[in-house]
Amino acid sequence: MHVKRQLAWLLALLASAGLIAAAYQLAARQGGADELKRGARQLQLMAPELESALDKFETLPYVVGLQENVAALLTQPGERARIDQVNRSLQAIARQSRVGAIYLMDRDGNTLAASNWDLPLTFVGRNFGYRPYFHEALAGRAGRFYGIGSTTSEPGYFIAQPVMQGARVLGVVAVKISLDEFARNWAGLDDTIVLADRAEVVFLSNRPQWTYRSLRALSATTQRELASTDQYARRPIAPIDGQLPPHAARQTGPLGWQLMLFPAPERVRRTAALWALAAALVAASAIVAAWALYQRHRRLEERQAASAALQRAAGELDLRLAERTALLRQANDDLEARYATLKETEQVLRSTQDQLVQAGKLAMLGQMAAGVTHELNQPLAAIRAFADNARTFLERGQQDQASANLTHISDASARMGAIIGQLKGFARRSDAVATVDIAQSLAASAFLLQGEFKRLGVALALPPPLPLLITGDAVRIEQVIINLLRNALDAVDEAQVREVSVTLAQIDGYAVVRIADSGAGLSDSVAAQLFEPFFTTKPSGKGLGLGLAISSSIVQAMNGQLEGSNRPGGGAQFEVRLPLPGRENKEGNE
Template sequence: MSSATAPAKPRVRVFAVAGAWLLAVALACAAAYHFSAERAGAALRAKAERHAAALALDLNGALEKVETLPFVISLQAQVQQGLQHPGDAARIDALNHYLAEVQQRAQVAAAYVIDHNGLTIAASNWQDVQTFVGNNYGFRPYARAALAGDVGRFYAIGTTTSLPGYFLAHPVADPGGSHGRPLGAVVLKISLDAFERSWAGGDERAALVDRNGVLFLASQPDWKYRSLKPLDDAARREIAASQQYTGRRIDPLPAAAAALPVVEQPVGPLGWRLMLFVDPAPARQAARAMAFGTALLLLAAALGAHAWSQRRAHARSLDAARAALSEASTQLEQRIAERTAELVRANRDLAERYRELQQAEQLLRETQNELVQAGKLGMLGQMAAGMTHELNQPLTAVKAFADNAVAFLDHGDPDSVRENLQHISDACSRMGRLIGQLKGFARKSEDLVGPVDLAASIRNAALLLEADYRQHGAALSITALPSARVMGDSLRIEQVLVNLMKNALDAVAGADERSVHLVLARDGDDAVVTISDSGPGLAPQARARLFEPFFTTKPSGQGLGLGLAISSSIVQAMGGQLAATDPPGGRGVGGAQFVLRLPLLDTEEETA
């Protein structure tokens, strides 16, 4: 009996040790799995929170950028006049074109104006089949808010186009204030589809949720127009009354999607929430890897313990390896901390450089404005002698006609007196026009950008230089369209024209034939002003540097070399081009030619 039980005791101890070891391994793996899952989940959540904050900031910025645009549009006189005279076809047509230009420049989906009853009287898409004109949107919350005097905001699917968008409305005040209520409202429709497309392909699933819990933007297409939970009756009635999601059935999210961890950020003034649904699969995968690694580590530890009992030297080697691994981990953490500090310093330096760049840009803009004014005053100084002669001549004529009138009055000849007085009036009118043009040209520009009649600007510039051309015996011929409207600053456009025409006069001053020819024509959607002269022309070396500041081909003391540089800068700021080209007969025939291009505001039919 004793001999049978003796071999069983070592086996029992072996089984007991093995069982205890397996239990310890199972507990360690479970602990490692739990710890790793929590840590990986926290990391995923932190990453999602940073991502959500960035997306919310981007979306808030886009909404804030257009927040004040309806208010600015509501201040336009043509908007108020269109609401006051909805039956005036010309006013409504002009308002339609203005709204179309606003829609294109602001890059919004649509812009339209509704009257105090919610009826659309003008829209940027008045020519489309699905135009808003004639539709009544008084049932929409944004329309009701704006017509009550507040700012209206609403996101919905369009009842006319079936396209979703963010509607932003602002009331149009009655200038007379007699009605006690707005004349109507200006409404902008902004598409948010670009944000939805940018969310696709990310690690997290993004969605924008309204205050009722409906997902109206989602990176997962089948989540769109679903709710976080079943909607109550009040929410369904509200959505149905406003036709917010017309044609869509709002069902709850699938249970698997609703159970995902979520981080969220508030967006906009309507109680929206940007939600990122975090997929826990990577965290579980990392936890399984950690548990498996722990099991392997414990197995390695068991093998190491067994080997230690066999080879003590090998055990000391393993201890050294673990110490080296710990040191490497410490060094790695230290390097990460140092790199983080370097990145913080780099970001600080970048912010400081950006601030300095803004200051330099402001200084450059102020300097450019001062140079523009200095160029105008310098040009007036060059024209001073001609202007003196131009004013002295009519003054002498006025004195002569006045003396003649006195003499005719003494002789009792009232008809001759009347004729002389008429001559005096004509001479005074001419001097008044010339002085008025000089005052307007010398006035400092305030960057008042608006429609400018380029033909009128050419006539004004020619009037300023008429005396100089006559004094130098030069002929100025002008071939121009009756009208060509461009967008810009009238004073700066006249300064460019005066500078080009004065340069042409200087070029022909010493030539046998002294002629300057100006042509205003249309080339596609551009107004083109061509100024050619009969002077000696431009050398290739000079042409390459014409628009450099302080470069001049004139003798010393006759120019600073800023005129063409300033003119080129002015034209580029208006979206145009200024260039020196070969004359029509080629470079060998002599003379210089400058071409000024500016985008036209009118269509070709209107110009014709």
């Protein structure tokens, strides 16, 4: 049944295509016939207009030949004054009648006077005895000819009349008329307009590519005749390519010209396309109507099937709802259990992270032990020496010296207390979030490591105090700074120049701490794994590779950034960026 429906629709489409093609062909034939009739009517209007333009100047050369000074010049051709008089007279007549040129020839075809006597391409002195219009006039008849001027190379229509003295022909007067105005008037037409001579050579058209082409191949006799009269300035006359399309034609003019109109094929195609479109619309309407009826029938069948399916589905729905409800309850219980497990895991993770941070601090304290021991040994030795001296001074009764030594003992004890207090504060666990002065954290961190720097002979350059307040955990910030300073100490251990510099700045709403060293810098492989846990470049026993990973985690927890890179002048630098309070509020709002 499905195959039959497809076959029916295919046949309907093929029938529609055939209808459209037939409508197009029929409309094209009818449109072509209508266009030819319209072209014939248009030629009936154009031909008289052309003939009228030619007839208007038929008598002009005859009237010019009646002037006494023209006949007198032909009888006495060498008189200069009369030549000048005739030249000016012909010039005035040409301007008044608006013709291309008027000129006077003797019986041999030599031009004695012309209206263009004062132009560079004047006819005066030229011989036109080879032109057919001259021979016709010399025989006492009116001569007519169309051709390209041998002097000006401009085409024109020539009319010639004999100058008579009784029954004797003294000379010939010729008038040249331009037909370019007709070509200009035809230029705006969609149709192709052609004016051809008896030899079927097109000499005037609104399509330049048709001009000086023949409607069909010329015979050898015709070609010799055209060459003898120099009618088209010896241009090669090739036939128009292909077969001539249908056209309307009408003979016009005294020379038996053919005025032809070739209808624009676009109009015929447009008309045929409109008929084909109308046929397509009719076919489409029929197909749509058939499709609508078919769909209506289908909808009725589908509604009946849907009603039956709905009754079946209603019975199954209750069963499925009960099953889905049970599954949803089970899924909800599973989600609650997973959520509880996730909360427990999160607590364990946080506890592990805090323990890892604390372990990192304790590991760092172990690394600082040697330096702190050295820092404590110095004041202890000083206390012992000052105590011995004070006992000696007391035995001698030198109370002032003994008092001064006791003051020194007090100062040394205070310094030891400060070192031990700083260590205790650094070692304690702390999750307190408060306002922290970065400059103070820098000073405290440097204080803990200054003995290590002195012991290793490394110069430490600290920034001038710049109060920058952030919100965070002071102990963890110091842990990050101490870790970076210790890494810098290790980096310059074998360097020729042993320097570590610390800078503090405020950039774009961040407090920026930059710690730079004069060591060998970071290789590409090291830079790619800097912050990975357990990655270290230190020898075995000197580090676990957790320092930078823990530091990065601490900085990120405060919405900051920790980055490492090479300095342009050599060595490595690490940059800690922590947001200032205003920046934190802005990011929170966004």
